[in-house]
Amino acid sequence: MNPDLDLALERIIHAPRATVWRAWTDPSRLEQWWVPAPSRCRVDRLDLRPGGAFVTRLSDDGAEFVPHLDACFLAVDELERIVFTNAIDSTWRPASPAPVAMTATITLNDHPDGTDYRIVVRHGDPEARAHHEKLGFADGWGTVTAQLAARTEGRQ
């Protein structure tokens, strides 16, 4: 986790880890929640192994499905972790995905109330991440940019 580049989310999901894992790794289950309703999702490929394809399509009308995600798994650790990136597509071809290139890491851990579910999404744009938590921004922007500049320029 690089706080200048990454987005992190953390949630306790009130279900057993195996159930959450199954919701992620069974195509018919993944389709139920991967895209926001009323849009519908179709999982074309869910090849759960490092280098395996992860391809989903999306439909607004339930008839015509358009490309949604064309990604590649980097790591798959049963019941524990899923890592994928859309920076290379499902055929390992370098890609310029819309809206953004990212590497997403999903981590599952047991928790007394269910599953400790964590997401880290890594991005390539330091300015973007640096600015992220500074919505009210003049001073925040200045501070984080200064920190960023100090590191990237090797001065100050």
Next chain:
Amino acid sequence: MAQYPAQLDGVFVALADPTRRAVVRRLGHGPTSVGDLAREFPMTLPSFMKHVRTLESNGLIRTVKSGRVRTCVLNRERLTLVDDWLAEQRRIWNERTDRLEQFVTDPEENRQ
């Protein structure tokens, strides 16, 4: 956000340079003349003007000429494009997690 990809590209290109980021940072404290800005950077005025023009053409700053003095003003709205872009990424993953939780805590799903 999807309707502004070209503008967003321009904003990131403009911010990819340390001199231009420093100008943005400096203008965060208030409008400043090109002459005053240029003195803070170890480069020739023509070189510095190239950076100013890049920032201006990508909408991050505006310049206003009054007499012989050209003043640079930060365009904060343009920077909010970056905010919007990131907020969108976070929103997507948050909503996805909401839906996942709803799905796995659905009694029907748990019976299977």
